Amino acid sequence: MPQRTLRIDLSLHEPAYEQIVRSLRSLLVSGEFEAGEQLPPVRQLATDLGVNHNTVAEGYRMLAREGWLELRQGRGATVLPRSKPRPPRGSKDDFARRLRELVVKAVADGLGRSAIADALAIEAASVRKEPS
Amino acid sequence: VNSDILIERYVNASIVLLIGAIQYAIPALTRPDLFFAVTVQPDFRRTEEGRSIQRSYRIAIVIHTLIALAITFLTWVPVGIFWLLAGTGIAYLMARKRVMPHGVTPSMERETSLTPDRGRMPGGWLIHAGPLLMMLAVAVILRMRWSDIPPRFPVHWGFDGRANGWAPRTILGVYLPLIIGAATCAFIMLIAVAISTARKVHASGSAGDAEARFRRTIVLILAAVEYTIAFAFSFVAFLPLRSDPARQPSLVLLVGPILIVVVFAIIASLRIGQGGSRLAPVAADAGGRPAGDRTLDRYWKAGMFYVNRDDPAWLVEKRFGVGYTLNFGNPRSWIAVAVLLLFIAFSTMLPHWVG
Numbered sequence: 001m002p003q004r005t006l007r008i009d010l011s012l013h014e015p016a017y018e019q020i021v022r023s024l025r026s027l028l029v030s031g032e033f034e035a036g037e038q039l040p041p042v043r044q045l046a047t048d049l050g051v052n053h054n055t056v057a058e059g060y061r062m063l064a065r066e067g068w069l070e071l072r073q074g075r076g077a078t079v080l081p082r083s084k085p086r087p088p089r090g091s092k093d094d095f096a097r098r099l100r101e102l103v104v105k106a107v108a109d110g111l112g113r114s115a116i117a118d119a120l121a122i123e124a125a126s127v128r129k130e131p132s
Numbered sequence: 133v134n135s136d137i138l139i140e141r142y143v144n145a146s147i148v149l150l151i152g153a154i155q156y157a158i159p160a161l162t163r164p165d166l167f168f169a170v171t172v173q174p175d176f177r178r179t180e181e182g183r184s185i186q187r188s189y190r191i192a193i194v195i196h197t198l199i200a201l202a203i204t205f206l207t208w209v210p211v212g213i214f215w216l217l218a219g220t221g222i223a224y225l226m227a228r229k230r231v232m233p234h235g236v237t238p239s240m241e242r243e244t245s246l247t248p249d250r251g252r253m254p255g256g257w258l259i260h261a262g263p264l265l266m267m268l269a270v271a272v273i274l275r276m277r278w279s280d281i282p283p284r285f286p287v288h289w290g291f292d293g294r295a296n297g298w299a300p301r302t303i304l305g306v307y308l309p310l311i312i313g314a315a316t317c318a319f320i321m322l323i324a325v326a327i328s329t330a331r332k333v334h335a336s337g338s339a340g341d342a343e344a345r346f347r348r349t350i351v352l353i354l355a356a357v358e359y360t361i362a363f364a365f366s367f368v369a370f371l372p373l374r375s376d377p378a379r380q381p382s383l384v385l386l387v388g389p390i391l392i393v394v395v396f397a398i399i400a401s402l403r404i405g406q407g408g409s410r411l412a413p414v415a416a417d418a419g420g421r422p423a424g425d426r427t428l429d430r431y432w433k434a435g436m437f438y439v440n441r442d443d444p445a446w447l448v449e450k451r452f453g454v455g456y457t458l459n460f461g462n463p464r465s466w467i468a469v470a471v472l473l474l475f476i477a478f479s480t481m482l483p484h485w486v487g
Contacts, residue, residue, distance in 0.1 A: 005245055005335055005336045007243040047444045050427075051444075
């Protein structure tokens with residue numbers, strides 16, 4: 001996917017605001033935005049994606065709760081310098097469990113071990129700048 | 133037949149021919165996955181059925197254009213133009229009816245660019261400020277030469293070349309062309325801003341680049357229209373300062389620049405196509421579904437009027453033609469239409485009030 005392109009699919013069961021959060025979080029984790037940069041206003045992003053304003057506003061609020069964005073009336077969403085959060089208890093085990101489920105599904109679908117390893121390496125490398 | 137009437141008929145015949153030619157070309161200018169405003173697979177238009185539909189439509193356009201031309205020369209001109217518009221409209225609806233059974237559900241993917249300069253005006257603001265500055269300069273010159281303007285001067289001429297409309301040397305009488313010109317340019321500038329920030333169908337890849345180029349071209353054509361209008365209204369504003377104000381002005385100076393812009397717009401449309409679709413190959417979205425214009429067929433009335441209350445966009449790409457149209461399900465579109473109608477009514481009535 002080209003950098004800084006936000007893409008959602010309205011035919012999926014996953015709600016649009018969750019797709020927006022997932023897509024934006026992916027860009028933020030990858031270091032595509034510098035701290036202090038502005039994201040498009042809610043109205044503009046909603047128009048571009050053809051969704052309700054509340055859908056985008058909810059997505060921004062979720063990212064703000066996670067500490068990625070600062071929301072101010074009239075100023076839109078600003079990217080925050082996000083320090084590395086302390087991982088919650090059991091998060092590593094939870095991640096390992098979900099990853100295993102994904103790997104099992106991929107093997108069941110016929111993907112080879114090397115293809116899975118390559119995909120994991122690419123995804124890990126895409127996180128260009130880990131928060132300090 | 134009087135030579136003036138003959139000239140008028142040739143001008144109207146040219147308009148009829150131009151409308152016919154545009155209608156003939158439109159199916160080739162739309163996005164490949166939108167055929168007569170119906171979402172189809174991009175290769176449908178190359179199938180036997182697709183070719184047959186387009187051929188029938190074009191034959192109908194040629195026949196209606198020829199009939200309209202005959203009417204233009206033999207009877208009353210507006211009847212010819214009305215015939216052409218009605219005939220091409222029916223030909224379009226018949227072609228659309230044949231395409232509809234081949235319609236497919238488009239992709240529901242939506243994408244947007246998050247780069248900061250995404251809504252920047254192509255050409256910058258300065259290029260759009262030029263026409264307003266030109267008319268301001270004309271206003272200053274008129275003020276400086278106020279005493280050279282006759283107390284009463286002609287502003288309208290009949291086909292016989294004699295003046296039949298007059299204006300007094302008052303602020304409104306002298307500056308009215310510039311006021312209307314400036315308001316028209318400001319309105320076109322707003323349209324350019326709206327297009328610059330309108331939703332994109334493709335925000336990435338070669339299709340995204342082609343669409344950006346299409347948008348730049350449209351905005352630059354609008355800028356050219358602004359300059360043409362500024363020139364025409366400045367020309368009219370200067371008429372009272374001529375040595376013989378009663379003499380009918382040359383129409384070539386007024387019509388010439390407009391024709392140049394129209395020819396350029398047609399060439400650009402033929403080259404670029406709707407949304408830049410003639411510049412980049414069409415790629416289907418994930419799942420092989422066509423992207424179309426990322427709106428659903430059911431929101432298009434007769435394929436011409438987009439009415440979707442749930443879509444926050446108020447400007448969307450036309451499905452049959454080149455350019456943009458309004459989302460009539462959005463209240464802001466109706467406000468824009470009301471402002472436009474008020475402006476047209478105001479600029480039509482104002483000269484009569486002044487005279």
